[in-house]
Amino acid sequence: MSLESIKEILETVCFYNTVNITQTFSKAKEALFTVVCVKNTSTLEVTNLQTGAVEYFDSVEEAAIAIEKEIGAYNLA
Secondary structure, eight states: OOHHHHHHHHHHHHHTTTSOOEEEEEETTEEEEEEEEOTTSSOEEEEETTTOOEEEESOHHHHHHHHHHHHHHOOOO
């Protein structure tokens, strides 16, 4: 998935920040991350489904770069 595609998805999630939308990012049919926009903000909450780690991003650009990097680096056994 391209960086631009990830950004578009994240921008959509943030646009609808008054409702609960969860976007899941997968690789080889394995769910890796979920992303939600904290209600009534533009803060993105990214959860790594493998580790349970949660990160917060105030920038779509920063979140997209982090997600793209992690998906690309993730090795499926």
